[in-house]
Amino acid sequence: MRLELDVNGQVHTVEDVAVWESLLTVLRDRLALYGSKNACEQGECGSCSVLVDGEVVCSCLVLAGQAEGRSVVTVEGLDADPIATEVRCALVAAGGVQCGFCTPGFVVTATGLLRDQPCASEPAVREALAGNLCRCTGYSKIVEAIARAQAELGR
């Protein structure tokens, strides 16, 4: 099928998409947006998190066809986003990045969270990030980074 997808504010026409193709596959293999990572394909790890109409979703669990008519924002589309910018800076400064495979997913999820709940408490932050697995950091520095980003955004 042919899809018209609104990704990062730009409408892309994608030809010959199979009905079973996930949004993640289309983002990576058709649109060359490699920031969304494939680590489990079961919605368990959050490495493929994107915003669909502002909601954080696992793009591996969304069929590409379901994304038509919606606004999809990937980590690449958050380059100029002020909340994402603070999240990114804080993750690097706090040491919340090691191998970095999970990192784009954390950036997307944290940005979505702080848009809706700028003052989320630490337990709320943990709850919101519970769908994003990180194997390197033990999460401490990610929690610290989110707090730093909140402080910067609250100024």
Add this chain to the structure above:
Amino acid sequence: MTGIGSSAPRPDGDAKVRGRFPFSSDLCVPGMLWGHTVRSPHAYARIQSVDVTRARAAEGVRVVLTAADVPGRNGFGLVVDDQPVLASDVVRYVGEPVAVVAAATPEQARRAAALVEVAYTELEPLCSVEEALAPDAPALHPDGNLVRTIDIRRGAPSRHAADVVVTGTYTVGMQDQAPLGTESGIAMPTSGGVRLLANSQWIHADRNQLAAVLDLPPAAIDVTLAGVGGAFGAREDITLHAHLCLLALASGRPVKMVYSREESFVGHVHRHPAVLRYEHGARADGTLLYVRCEIDMDGGAYASTSWAVVSNAAAFAVGPYVCDDVEIRARVAYTNNPPCGAMRGFGAVQAAVGHEAQMDRLADALGIDPVELRLRNALDEGDLLPTGQPLRGASPVRRILEELRDLPPVAAPLAVPGGTANVTRGEGVVRGTGYGIGFKAGGMPEGIRDYATAWVRLLRRDGEVVAQVRTAAAEIGQGLSTVVPQIVRTELGVADVTVLPADTSVGSAGSSSASRQTYMTGGAVQAACRALREQLVERAHEYHGHRFGELLERGHDISLRDGMLELDDTTLLGLDDLVPPEGLEATRRYDHRPTTPFGADGQGEPHVQFIFAGHRAVADVDVETGLTRVVQLDVVQDVGRAINPVAVEGQMQGGTAQGVGLALMEEIQVERGRIRNASFTDYLVPTILDVPPMTTTILELPDPEAPYGVKGAGEPATISSTPAVMSAVRRAAGRDLFRVPIRPWDLTDLPTES
């Protein structure tokens, strides 16, 4: 300038947070094909025939390869090359590769792989060490089923003088490294050879194994490290590397392969499951008199690094305690289970589960506080380990234990371990506090001639002097690419340092494992920088007429700082005057001090340096449901010298989290050789809700023999975290625990899983 001791941010950090860092799975080359692997569905079977006719005829397929297409040695392995690249006559585990396919799209490759027809005759698999070592067991390999036995004996263990004897048998489940990035890479033919971009922990070891498999000289194979999405030991062995090269050479096209999560679970080695039988004897005052220990490890179908894992388990079986009378036997056997090999902590993790549970139970039996019991037996400087090797330099064991003992109590309210499910209101929740300490060796043991190489260049760019570094060392997330420029900035006083991609155009850096890379590659970078410094001083002499050699001999200090050469803090020259237009370069190799093999009775000096960490864990256990939540976990670790404190903390915290996983949830469940839970839905990796707040305390007791005094930082926290959590849960539940991961039914009187 962010030299050593500063928490310089990662140079790849910005690309990683923007999603623009290229991982091996993100690479694409025009015209590339996609590979897929045909795997054995049986744990043990004879291959009668492999028919690729239908697969070859399938849409989009370019090549289908079987064992017959391997031009060189059809075997690989880090210690012995006993693992076929593609099985020819026998398969020895579920998931063993039998054929590989390359096609135009991933979907075509997957479908064609399903068309490869393999006829098997099933054989009865050997599914445990016990089955494998039974006298009538069939031999899985030509030399039988025993991979290695290590015996370490000192003194004469005897119950005679012991006031208390504690025995216990402990079981450690099979853990997966579960790096977030699965195995992936691209190979492409070159004139006369092949180029491979893939994830790895040691590209030279990959290249040497590939050379034998492909029947090519090593120089014809270029291995470049591609972005690695985590490793933790899983990237020490090659996985898809040989398959990719074979497919690229056979098709004449670039070929890409990415494992699914399920395939990753069967595609790489795991942490060895182990059974540990202990007997500790002590005096009434707590003095440890003797330790007897037998460890059996399941190596799975192929050797991988089993040979070294088992010797680590044996060498550290007693833990960081003084004990003159020890008798240790550790064995590892081939079975038809998934192959096991390297994972962070490498044998010491399994041992620590046993020795720390024993110390806790000994403390109970003697009525002594568990930290106090450990303090009474703590290893000190000069004490002999079970191998007879002395502990050189200041021992951190007491310091670690005292720091843990003196931590403030945890005030957090009781957690409801069921979380948001709220299965109870917490009526049965009990809190426990536990401690664990562990150690292992940093660096390659047993007389291995291990080294690292670094190339450093100074050049002028836009009127400024900048540095470039190339090593073959694998950046796997641990932060070597941060540490290396910090060392260059400190040594050469140059702010702008670029680390070039790791490839095989320079000498080997050795493996990014055994917590060795900051020590070894750091040492090589330091040495190369110092060679450049000599060249600079030499040139300064020529340039300015000063006799620097004499000045140095007279005790004057020459230093490089902020792009300047200084004599006794007086700026003499800018580096831009000293570096010629063509630049200056130096390559240096760093060797650690020699070690020895294990001699008779396991005696010798097999280890380079010793690295220690300890934990305090506080856990809330719902004794009605058997659910556990760790509410606080504090770690103290000696790193000799923290080159980058934030990165060191990251290693401590990340290692701790993996230890929590092994304690409470992470286990590959194997049933007659078959993995039952090869997904992140069924294999549970700790989430941000499972890993509690942590405090990290870095001790810096320098190793006088190591560059800057560093001690390996990557592994120790993984060792002591698991037993600390186990101890806390044991205290809370008020019952002895003999296995990890701890399951809910180990903590309740509910019926066990049938």
